[in-house]
Each structure stands twice: as structure tokens, then as C-alpha cells.
Amino acid sequence: MALSVEKWVGFGSAMAGVGLLWSRMPEHFHEEARYIISSLVPMAMSYFNPYEQVIVPEYGDERFRRNKLFDAVSTYMSSVRLEGASRLKAELSYSSKDDPVISLDENQEVADSFDGARVWWRLCPKASKNRGSTIITLHGRDADEEPRCYRLVFHKRHRQLVLSKYLPSIIQQWRVLIAENKKRQLFTNHIVNGRPTWSNVPYNPSATFDHLAMDHAKKVEIINDLTAFKMGQDYYSKVGKAWKRGYLLYGPPGTGKSTMIGAMADFLDYDVYDLDLTSINGNADLRKLFLETTDKSIIVIEDIDAIDVELSTKRKEGKAANGGEGNDNHVLIKVCDKEIGKSKVTLSGLLNIMDGLWSACGSERIFVFTTNHVDQLDPALIRSGRMDKLIELSYCRSEAFKMLAKTYLEIDDHSLFGEIGRLLDETNTTPAEVADSLMLRRESNDEIGRVLDEIGGAPADVADNLMLRWKRKRAADECLESLRETLKKAKMESATPPI
Ligand SMILES: Nc1ncnc2c1ncn2[C@@H]1O[C@H](COP(=O)(O)OP(=O)(O)OP(=O)(O)O)[C@@H](O)[C@H]1O
């Protein structure tokens, strides 16, 4: 049967060829006759061909947005009996433990049945040309330009059933599956075949807000802000603003900016899109990537100061040259390739997706920028309304240290706490450095043997407990002692004037 469908598709193609030839007939054919015959060809074609096609292209209009129906069909294809296909694809995805996911390879065809109707699916590497049968392009432009598509063929009499029941049922199954298997994802962008693309892995940030050592009041303020945002759909629509929020996290290296992004993703249960501007060729690609991000997500640009150097210089030069404000159209970043002219993302391009026309596409999105040098950023980027909240993450002080000690050593108090707190106030030590000192050290076998001798004879569970407590205390003493020495050294070095 599939063969005869192909024949019909071929027949349509032949008829289309006749039509094309006819339309190019020499001038001596009467204009009117040419017109009538070339309009009759498609009618005849449609009359004789009992089959219709639906093309489901991979990308929607302007190739900006992925066509979700394509993804839905791809998922559905792994559940259809793939008996008709002679070549399949097998993948081991992150989510499927030991079972490979089997799917249709390109140019392969399978049959499916729905409510008594028989349909045929084919994955085409490039969308087939109009081969004569009626083609309905879903979410699409001219099918010829699509990089990949699914072609669904069915008998004309099933048109209603296919369009109003079969395809919606595929979408519904896909949505249920997504909801069931929903895991937080971390996306990053790169170029595939010259096109910017997101790829993703499951994301389970190791640190939550509980692990984040910082001023308690500030932490509560951030959590309240995020909660208000998450609950704020009605508010944002009432005031007519896009449902999005911008955070700038700034502070020296190792103060917890990246850790906080993970904590935010964990708290909100959002996906994270880590946007690498160096892998983007220009504003159009930036928009394309932005449109492919999903709602309920955090879009991150880390170390914006590091990629902002050229912008700052240009802006300063611009100001110096014309004695006033520069404009937003200078180059934010140039990718280091030879064709440098093509590889540009501008500040205005970036601002456009944050709060320009494009920001209205999608909702419930958080933008997070991080920087070590807030003073070097372009004021346009951080003006209020764009960055709703500027959060400083700073050096480790007494309060943050106690939180780290609780996390790493599971202790609330120690005789060295007071002295270490004072030393931290006098030195600029980052939470990363403190956390590093508090990592558990391994005890030597001799030490363990000595303790085992001491607690020998105790029942097993009591001995285990004693051993654990000894290890903790030993670790705490040792770690805090070493931290105190490090801090003392740092204090002396900062007090010694440079020669
Ligand atoms: N405030 C903090 N609370 C808890 N742990 C922290 C904190 N800051 C840093 N750390 C620890 O230090 C490590 C490095 O921190 P992180 O990568 O978040 O720093 P950063 O501010 O993003 O640095 P950079 O500016 O270099 O990107 C983390 O994995 C974490 O273990």
C-alpha cells in the first residue's frame, strides 16, 4: 500500500511537470488557452490523486522557532511500530537509563492506523518538493526551504479525522509525556551546520539557597523577590508589562554568583539557558536562540564584563569623539574568526530581547547577568527597568562563615569561631576560599587505628557513632585550625606595605 501511495505522489509530480511545461509553451498558443489548461492540471491532479499530504517542517516561520509539532511527531515516532522501516536510529539519551531510544531514520517510512484510517509517515532530510498532491504546510513557509520535515500521507476521505483528531492526539500524548518526564535542564548554545542551536543536559544544581553563605536578610529579600515574580502573572498582565525580571549578580570571583544561579533554578524549578555570546554570529541568531527558549526559564550571561571590553572602549571613544552619549549600536562582542564582519552581537540587539519588542515573546523568564566589575558595565545595560535587582555577593564575613561551618562541618559553635570571625572581618577572603579550607581532610590510618583501639569492645552501633563523632570533631579542629593560620597569613600580607 505504501508503494501505491508513493506512486500517487509520483503521479502528482509528473502532472505538476506537465503543468509547468504547459505554462512555458511558446507564445503562439493563445494566452487564454494556456491559462485554462495550466489551471486545469492541478484540478485534474487533485481529482485523480486520492491522497493528501501534511508537511511538518522542523522550523516554523523565518526559521526562527522550532516547530513543536515536529518534536511531538519525533516523540510519537518512537512509540509507533517501526516495522515498515528498514533503517532505524538508536540513541542512549540522558533520561533513558539502559534502554536505547529507537526512532525513524531519514528517508524511512512507517505506516500507522488511527480510528480505522491508515496513514504513512516519512522523515525527509529536506522537505520534498510539491509532488502534485495537495500539500498542507503546518506552521510553515515554503516547504522547499525546510531543512527537515515529516511527511504525513493519508487518503482524502480521512482529511478531517487526521487534522482534527489524529494530529491533536499526537500533540496531547507528547504533552503528557513531557509533563511526566519533566526534569530541569541546562541548555547551552553552539553552532551546528552554521546555525545556532541549543543543546541540553539534565540539571540538578548541587547548591540550594540553604547552602548559600551570605547575609541572611539579603537572602530572604531575594527569595521573597523570586516568589513574588513566580506568583506575579496577574500583576504583570494588569500593569501591561512582559512577565520577566532581570538580575545582575556582581562581586569578586569565588563569592557565589554561579552558585546563586543554581539556587535560583532549584528554588523556582526553572530550566537554565547559559547563553554563550561568543558562539553567536549576530543579532538575528541571538533572537532565534531567544525565541527557542521556553517559558519558566532563567537566561544567563556570565561574566558580561569579560565580553564587554570592546563595547566599553567603543562607547568611551564615541563619547570622547562627540562629547556626549554614545548610541547602543556598537559592537558588544566580536567572535574571533576571519569573517569578523558577520560575527556581531550589538548591545542594542541584546537590549531588544530583554526589554524591546522581542521581550514580549514568551513569559515567565528571568535574565541573570554576572560580572566581577560592575563599574565597567555600560550604564544602558544596568539602568533600572532592565536590571530590576542588583545583587552584590561579597567577601566572607562572620555570619557567612558560620553558615559554611554548618554546611561543611555540621557544627554550630567552636572555640575558634570568635577569632576566625574577627580575622575574616579584617581580610578579604572569599566564601570559595573558606569553603575550600573546610573540606574534610582524610585521617591517617594510624589515627583511625588508635581510635578503634580506644572504642574497641563497644557494641557495633555505639562504636560507629563514636567513630563518626570523633571524625567530625577531628575534622572540625583541623579545618578550623588551618583556616585560622591561612587568615593570619593573609592579614599579615595585607598589612605589609609593598616594597
Ligand atoms: N556564597 C557562597 N556560599 C556557599 N558556597 C560558596 C559561596 N561562594 C562560593 N562558594 C563556593 O565556591 C565555589 C565557587 O563559587 P562560584 O563559582 O559560585 O563563584 P563565582 O562568584 O561565580 O566566581 P566567578 O566570578 O569566578 O565566576 C562554589 O562551588 C562554592 O562551593
Ligand SMILES: [Mg+2]
Ligand atoms: Mg561564576
